[in-house]
Amino acid sequence: MPYTRLSKMPLAWKNLMEARKGRVDHNAAALRLSSCDRKGRLCVSRILTFVLGSIAQIPLLEANESLQLTLSAGSESNVTRGFHDPHILSSGYLEARLQGTKLYRLGLNDSLLVSGSFNTRRYGQTSGFDQTSAGLSAALNHKFGFGAFAPQLNLSIGHSWSEARGEARDHETSSVSLELSKRLSPAWLVYAGVGAEENRADPLQMHHRLAALGYDPAIALPFEIYNFDSQSLSAGVEYTFENGLMLSGQYSRIDGHTISSTAHPDEKIYKVSKAFYLESAFRHDWYAYQLESNTNAFGLAISLPVARDAAVDITANRYDIAAPTSKNYDNSEVAVSITWGF
Amino acid sequence: MPNCLRLLLVALLLKGSSAFAQSLEVILTDSAGAVVSDAVIELLLPETQRETFAETGQYAIDQVDKEFVPSITAVVAGSEVSFPNSDAILHHVYSFSPAQTFNIPLYGRGENRDYFQSFTQPGVVEIGCNIHDWMLAYIYVGESQLMATTNAEGVATLPDLPAGEFQLQVWHSQLDAPNNIMLTDVSLVEGESTSVQLALSLQRDRRIRRAPSANRTRYR
Numbered sequence: 001m002p003y004t005r006l007s008k009m010p011l012a013w014k015n016l017m018e019a020r021k022g023r024v025d026h027n028a029a030a031l032r033l034s035s036c037d038r039k040g041r042l043c044v045s046r047i048l049t050f051v052l053g054s055i056a057q058i059p060l061l062e063a064n065e066s067l068q069l070t071l072s073a074g075s076e077s078n079v080t081r082g083f084h085d086p087h088i089l090s091s092g093y094l095e096a097r098l099q100g101t102k103l104y105r106l107g108l109n110d111s112l113l114v115s116g117s118f119n120t121r122r123y124g125q126t127s128g129f130d131q132t133s134a135g136l137s138a139a140l141n142h143k144f145g146f147g148a149f150a151p152q153l154n155l156s157i158g159h160s161w162s163e164a165r166g167e168a169r170d171h172e173t174s175s176v177s178l179e180l181s182k183r184l185s186p187a188w189l190v191y192a193g194v195g196a197e198e199n200r201a202d203p204l205q206m207h208h209r210l211a212a213l214g215y216d217p218a219i220a221l222p223f224e225i226y227n228f229d230s231q232s233l234s235a236g237v238e239y240t241f242e243n244g245l246m247l248s249g250q251y252s253r254i255d256g257h258t259i260s261s262t263a264h265p266d267e268k269i270y271k272v273s274k275a276f277y278l279e280s281a282f283r284h285d286w287y288a289y290q291l292e293s294n295t296n297a298f299g300l301a302i303s304l305p306v307a308r309d310a311a312v313d314i315t316a317n318r319y320d321i322a323a324p325t326s327k328n329y330d331n332s333e334v335a336v337s338i339t340w341g342f
Numbered sequence: 343m344p345n346c347l348r349l350l351l352v353a354l355l356l357k358g359s360s361a362f363a364q365s366l367e368v369i370l371t372d373s374a375g376a377v378v379s380d381a382v383i384e385l386l387l388p389e390t391q392r393e394t395f396a397e398t399g400q401y402a403i404d405q406v407d408k409e410f411v412p413s414i415t416a417v418v419a420g421s422e423v424s425f426p427n428s429d430a431i432l433h434h435v436y437s438f439s440p441a442q443t444f445n446i447p448l449y450g451r452g453e454n455r456d457y458f459q460s461f462t463q464p465g466v467v468e469i470g471c472n473i474h475d476w477m478l479a480y481i482y483v484g485e486s487q488l489m490a491t492t493n494a495e496g497v498a499t500l501p502d503l504p505a506g507e508f509q510l511q512v513w514h515s516q517l518d519a520p521n522n523i524m525l526t527d528v529s530l531v532e533g534e535s536t537s538v539q540l541a542l543s544l545q546r547d548r549r550i551r552r553a554p555s556a557n558r559t560r561y562r
Binding site: 148 | 431445470473548552553555558559
């Protein structure tokens, strides 16, 4: 009975996290399970879980399976997305990511790829931002011809559940993306795509510290800082040398929102925010707020094979975050990773 | 039997046994002096002599750990090749080469063992897998069985050759020449072994990368 087992998975996951935090209000947990209760929306989470989980369990279709494990050590320059000291906090982190994929061939040039992933990131200096997430995705891939040089079109949908130290940053993400890629030669690969994301958080409760700020007697701003949508455009290129060393570059333009943290909120910040709540990532009195923003993301990477199915990557990413109603932010990230394919 | 007939018979036997007593050793290096392995050499014969050396056969190119094994196979025109799958995953073997175009859609471990693809036209056939982009193999289809592939020391030997003036054809996947082929003249003196050393100009080895990357996760 795949539906029964899989529909309980997100509830079981949430109950486990709730129990870890010492809160075992099962009624509240059951209410939080369903994102379909808010605004009468379709239950995206349940539908996606059912569809993806069912496909992955179809035993009759032959499938090729692959597994990829990535371990990373990195550093972020602005974990809190602050725009001036002392709100700009940097931190090193360790991250592990495991992704399994099943490829089902639908035709000579058409494939369905069903993937499950698990990701956990642990920060050193800002442990309040530690995060663990799990996700499912399905992608339809069409090749316009045979072989490595045929253009490929990839349509992907996915859903993930993210748990952070504080409840304000727990959220679910539904995503859809369309990407076109083309290998120009054994050395050159180019790709471009569009994507959209919907992030939704569990309802948060009123806290006396919010009222005590006095900026808004009616407390009209929503508390759920992780309720937001975004759209993106991206393009990238890869170049591989004869010894297997690969250089890659990617640019993304993301129209969405950013979540920033501050220890000294003021009325100005409150008025430009789209959501406002306690920053549960820290023990002391910080606040988190959501701003509309546009992000230009630049990425560069060097990847060196160390075995037939393993490589070491050095990646650098820079995010220039422009918040029209506030000052601009930026965040830089550098990481060293090792990836194994099985 | 009269003595003259005995003498004639012995003379004929001696003449027949020395007809293909010549051998050719070919040593290949690149422009830097390093040995070149996995090159195919073929002694090109006049059409009238090819029938004597046109023995065809059946060969197999396996798929092991997402690679073709062997990566270079030399066969006589008219031979057959099978593509067994020893991996626990599906493969999809194909070729677009003018010498032979074919397509063997998805099949798993142990399947298609009795399927043989015929290669009737001389030339080079490039084999790929439509699922695993980095998989690559070559089938050199020769006019006769007077072919060999250079070993790890860059050496290939052709025994039991006729005497005469011939063209030697050398093919390598990276050879910087039209169709990756070089021709040179060789002279095989009756009763003698000949050794030829050739320097090849090779292009860079451009294979699609197999190793994964943290940046983009793709099925491999």
